[in-house]
Amino acid sequence: xxxxxxxxxxxxxxxxxxxxxxxxxxxxxxxxxxxxxxxxxxxxxxxxxxxxxxxxxxxxxxxxxxxxxxxxxxxxxxxxxxxxxxxxxxxxxxxxxxxxxxxxxxxxxxxxxxxxxxxxxxxxxxxxxxxxxxxxxxxxxxxxxxxxxxxxxxxxxxxxxxxxxxxxxxxxxxxxxxxxxxxxxxxxxxxxxxxxxxxxxxxxxxxxxxxxxxxxxxxxxxxxxxxxxxxxxxxxxxxxxxxxxxxxxxxxxxxxxxxxxxxxxxxxxxxxxxxxxxxxxxxxxxxxxxxxxxxxxxxxxxxxxxxxxxxxxxxxxxxxxxx
Numbered sequence: 001x002x003x004x005x006x007x008x009x010x011x012x013x014x015x016x017x018x019x020x021x022x023x024x025x026x027x028x029x030x031x032x033x034x035x036x037x038x039x040x041x042x043x044x045x046x047x048x049x050x051x052x053x054x055x056x057x058x059x060x061x062x063x064x065x066x067x068x069x070x071x072x073x074x075x076x077x078x079x080x081x082x083x084x085x086x087x088x089x090x091x092x093x094x095x096x097x098x099x100x101x102x103x104x105x106x107x108x109x110x111x112x113x114x115x116x117x118x119x120x121x122x123x124x125x126x127x128x129x130x131x132x133x134x135x136x137x138x139x140x141x142x143x144x145x146x147x148x149x150x151x152x153x154x155x156x157x158x159x160x161x162x163x164x165x166x167x168x169x170x171x172x173x174x175x176x177x178x179x180x181x182x183x184x185x186x187x188x189x190x191x192x193x194x195x196x197x198x199x200x201x202x203x204x205x206x207x208x209x210x211x212x213x214x215x216x217x218x219x220x221x222x223x224x225x226x227x228x229x230x231x232x233x234x235x236x237x238x239x240x241x242x243x244x245x246x247x248x249x250x251x252x253x254x255x256x257x258x259x260x261x262x263x264x265x266x267x268x269x270x271x272x273x274x275x276x277x278x279x280x281x282x283x284x285x286x287x288x289x290x291x292x293x294x295x296x297x298x299x300x301x302x303x304x305x306x307x308x309x310x311x312x313x314x315x316x317x318x319x320x321x322x323x
Contacts (some may be wrong), residue, residue, distance in 0.1 A: 027086075027264055028059050028088065030061060030088060031064055032055075032059065032061060032062070032063045032064070032089075033066055033088065033089045034048055034051075034052055034063055034091070034254075035067075035079055035080050035090070035092070036049075036066070036067050036068070036092045037068055037069065037074070037075065037077050037092070037094075037097060038067070038093075038159065039067055040067050040189070041187065041189030041208065042159060042187045042206070042208060043188060043208060043252065043288055044092055044093060044094050046207075046288060047092065047122050047123055047125075047285065047290070048092035050281055050285065051092070051272060051281070054278070054281075055275060058271045058274070058275070069186055069187055070186065072097065072104070072105070072160050072163060073093055073094060073096060074097065074101055074105065074108060076091060077101075077116065077255075078110050080116065080256070080257060081115035081257055082110065085257040085261075086261075086264075087261065087265075087268070089256075089257065090268065091116065091255040092122070092252070092253075093253070093254075093255060094164060094252050095164070095251045095303075095307055096162060096163055096167075096250060096311075097112055098113065098304045098308070099308035099311055100163075100167065100308075101322065102308070103162075103315045103316075104162040104322040105162075105321075112255075113305075114258060115257070116255040116256065117255065117259075117297070118253065118300040118304060119254040119260075119268050119272070119300070120272035121251050121252070121253040121293040121294070121300045122251075122252050122254065122293065123253075123276065123285050123291060123293050124249050124250075124251055124290060124291045124292075125206050125249065125290045126206075126223055126224065126229055126249055127204040127205060127225075128204065128210075128213075128222075128224070128232075128235075128289060129172070129202065129204055129205075129220070129221045129223070129224065129238070130202065130203060130204075130205050130221065131143070131201065131218070132195060132196065132217065132218060132219070133216055133218060137202075137219075137221065139221060140221045140236065140238070141241070143202070144176050144178060148178055152179045152180065153180075154201040155180060155181040155199075155200045156169055156180050156182060156200055156202050156203050157183045157190075157191030157192075157194055157195055157199075157200040158182065158183070158185065158191055158203065159186070159188040160186060160187075161182075161184050161320065161322050162315070163188075164206060164249075164250040165205065165206060165248075166182065166204075166320070167311055167320070168204040169182070169204050170314055170318045171224075171246060171248060171314050172224070172246070174318060176242075188206050189208055192208055192209050192212070195209075196212065196217060202221075206250075206288070207289040208288070210231065210289055211287070213232075221235075222235060222241050223235055224247070224248035225249050226239060230286070232289075250307065251300070251303055251304070253295075265297055266297070269297055276293070277294065
């Protein structure tokens with residue numbers, strides 16, 4: 001289908017959906033599918049599932065979670081972007097698919113800024129620089145000294161090229177003037193598994209390693225956020241450790257196909273904001289080291305646009321490309 005025909009088809013679908021809504025449909029009248037564009041076990045999956053159950057109760061219809069990982073989140077994003085704009089297919093994604101992928105994938109099958117509409121931010125997700133507990137590295141100063149003494153000999157895992165942990169590591173390498181070998185995985189959980197198994201030396205973790213930190217298997221050296229994590233108040237930020245202005249935070253949230261009726265978007269936004277304000281969600285997201293981030297759809301869209309500008313600079317500098 002040509003781009004013109006696709007645009008016409010989308011416009012027609014939007015018009016039909018809007019007209020149907022005007023006649024008074026009671027949305028939702030059937031199950032809602034939440035596509036998570038990363039594999040099970042990662043931050044996006046855990047956040048999505050923490051929202052899905054209470055959202056199901058609020059909407060009075062099943063909310064079915066479907067994982068579609070691959071291509072830095074593009075596979076799941078493409079599936080939702082090409083779904084009918086009726087509110088029955090939504091996307092839970094890291095911010096990277098919208099703010100990073102357009103800069104690293106020259107030929108994406110969809111345009112996140114045009115083919116998806118922001119619905120609700122769920123959480124600001126921090127990244128934590130971690131090593132195994134048995135590592136001789138005890139702090140960030142020692143970490144940098146080791147990398148400088150062994151240029152390119154240490155390896156780090158990420159959820160994939162262009163993921164927020166990958167960008168965080170490249171930002172750190174650039175600012176600190178060090179080098180290490182990148183090992184991309186298809187998600188944060190597999191990368192963590194190999195860290196624990198000794199296949200990689202360190203990684204920036206988006207929160208899935210926190211249970212292992214508490215179990216004494218992983219050590220946190222620093223936080224890649226402008227502010228310290230409430231979960232680890234004694235762990236310095238990279239800014240405090242000498243990398244001034246370091247900020248690798250990303251916002252995870254929900255998107256819908258472009259053209260989804262405003263009434264549906266606003267209803268979802270309202271319900272999600274209620275969910276992320278609950279003690280249960282706050283406790284769950286704290287286990288990932290994240291912070292709830294209530295926003296309007298417009299605020300969420302503006303934040304994604306600002307992040308896009310911020311990450312574009314390091315992507316260009318480090319010549320980062322997608323898988």
